[in-house]
Amino acid sequence: xxxxxxxxxxxxxxxxxxxxxxxxxxxxxxxxxxxxxxxxxxxxxxxxxxxxxxxxxxxxxxxxxxxxxxxxxxxxxxxxxxxxxxxxxxxxxxxxxxxxxxxxxxxxxxxxxxxxxxxxxxxxxxxxxxxxxxxxxxxxxxxxxxxxxxxxxxxxxxxxxxxxxxxxxxxxxxxxxxxxxxxxxxxxxxxxxxxxxxxxxxxxxxxxxxxxxxxxxxxxxxxxxxxxxxxxxxxxxxxxxxxxxxxxxxxxxxxxxxxxxxxxxxxxxxxxxxxxxxxxxxxxxxxxxxxxxxxxxxxxxxxxxxxxxxxxxxxxxxxxxxxxxxxxxx
Numbered sequence: 001x002x003x004x005x006x007x008x009x010x011x012x013x014x015x016x017x018x019x020x021x022x023x024x025x026x027x028x029x030x031x032x033x034x035x036x037x038x039x040x041x042x043x044x045x046x047x048x049x050x051x052x053x054x055x056x057x058x059x060x061x062x063x064x065x066x067x068x069x070x071x072x073x074x075x076x077x078x079x080x081x082x083x084x085x086x087x088x089x090x091x092x093x094x095x096x097x098x099x100x101x102x103x104x105x106x107x108x109x110x111x112x113x114x115x116x117x118x119x120x121x122x123x124x125x126x127x128x129x130x131x132x133x134x135x136x137x138x139x140x141x142x143x144x145x146x147x148x149x150x151x152x153x154x155x156x157x158x159x160x161x162x163x164x165x166x167x168x169x170x171x172x173x174x175x176x177x178x179x180x181x182x183x184x185x186x187x188x189x190x191x192x193x194x195x196x197x198x199x200x201x202x203x204x205x206x207x208x209x210x211x212x213x214x215x216x217x218x219x220x221x222x223x224x225x226x227x228x229x230x231x232x233x234x235x236x237x238x239x240x241x242x243x244x245x246x247x248x249x250x251x252x253x254x255x256x257x258x259x260x261x262x263x264x265x266x267x268x269x270x271x272x273x274x275x276x277x278x279x280x281x282x283x284x285x286x287x288x289x290x291x292x293x294x295x296x297x298x299x300x301x302x303x304x305x306x307x308x309x310x311x312x313x314x315x316x317x318x319x320x321x322x323x324x325x326x327x328x329x330x
Contacts, residue, residue, distance in 0.1 A: 019153040019161065026149040026162040027169045033146045034173065040143045041127045042177050045076065048125070050097030052078035055086065057111045059160045060103040060167070067101065067171035074179040083111035091118055100126045101174075105147070105163045107135020116140045129170060131163055145170060206294050207287035209327050210308050210317035211237065218243055218315070221250055221275035225261065228253055228274045239305050241315055242278045248313040251278030254305075284309050287316060295324050 045052055052071055056064035064080050071078035081090055094100075100119055104112050107130040119126055120140070128141035131148035138144040147170050153161035217235035219228045221242050232240045232253065242251035253274060261269040261277050269277075285294045285306045294306050298321055308317035 015155075022151060022153040023162050023165045026153075026166045029150065030147065030166055030170055030173075033170075037143050038145055038173075038177075041145055041174065042181065044125045044127065044142065045099050045174075045178060046181055048097060048099045050077075050095050050099065052076055052101055053081050053094055053098050054078060054101045054103070055081045055083045055112060055115065056103035057083050057109045059164050060105060060109070063164055063167045063171065064101070064103050066168060067103075067175065070172060070175040071178070074175050075182050076175065076178050083109070083115055086115055087111075091115070094118075094122070094124070096122050096124070098124060100124050101129060102126055102137055102141070103129045103167060104135070104137050105131040105160065105167070107132040107137040109137070112137060113140075129167055131166075145174075204291040204327060205287065206285055206289050206291055206308055206319050207317070209291055209323045210287065210319040211323075212308075212317040216315065216318055217241060218247070219253070219274055220244075221273065221278065223274045224270065225253075225272050225274055225277055226270040228277075229258060229270070232258070237305065237318060237320055239318070239320075240274075241307055241318060242274055243315055247315055249282070249284070249307055249309050249315050251275070251280045252282040252305075252307060253278045254303075282307055285319065291319070291324060291327065294319050295321070 052068070054064040054068040054071075055061075061080070061082060068078040068080040079093070081093060102112050102115075107128065113136055116126075116137075125143075126141040128135075128137045128144045129147050130137055130144060131146070132138065133144055133146050133148070147163070147166045149162040149166050151157060152159060152163060153165075215235065215237075217231045217237055217240040219231050219240045219242055221244070228240050232238065232255070238255045240253045241249065242253060244250055251274075257277050257279065261272070265272065283297060283301055283303060283306055285297060285308060287308050287310075297306060298304060304322075305318055305320045307315060308319060310316050
């Protein structure tokens, strides 16, 4: 690498680190803006019986979409309304019970300001997120959240960088503050994310994916191992559940037991009673437990399946690690 290339490389790294430093400082400066105005905004939203309507133009619009999405996924009904489209009919989406979050770094964005008469006519609460607390938007708002920054991270000082990062961070602060105030928990989060792996881990119960009925490989303890092997092969779960006359769990036979038995006893293995081969008191899990817990038990004990008994010890089902893979929990 020649000196010119090395110098260019060092300069690139220096610029990138400078951007991160400036933006980090901009976010830290917001901590002092979490004040009575911020609390008022949270009070307005939490008391509202409608939705949060987020609006903004350009980069502020992109930020608004992110904020609306985060609010909606954490228990605060919200949607983004494009200010330019609003004047062509989209204002019809707004109800008198809604709250407006208007985002504009300058506070003078024409497309946003043109909506203010409509908001005022319906007496809607307006929360302004702006970098200019003396702007037209701020003066018209019910409350202003100051997202101003000392400087943009670009050397030209004009490309929205620090200001957009600060707005996104403040939006997250609003969403999380509302989340905590509403008592929004993991189960509620999962309810709004049923298609995601996290959501599936938090809402899928053992009973939702376990095998039951005729799919269960039942055997008796006095049954010859030849019949147990056939039962394991026919049900294709890699195990056989050993039960008594009342279908109470007494043991389990796994593929591993078959391999070890054949190695130790050879052909005599097939004539042995299942009771001699089975593992007594196998690991179990109940059907109302989270499937994620079943996976944890399997991983901890290096096993691939768990028997699901009822409160009296009668076998209700069987859950296999392959079921976790198919359901998207793993």
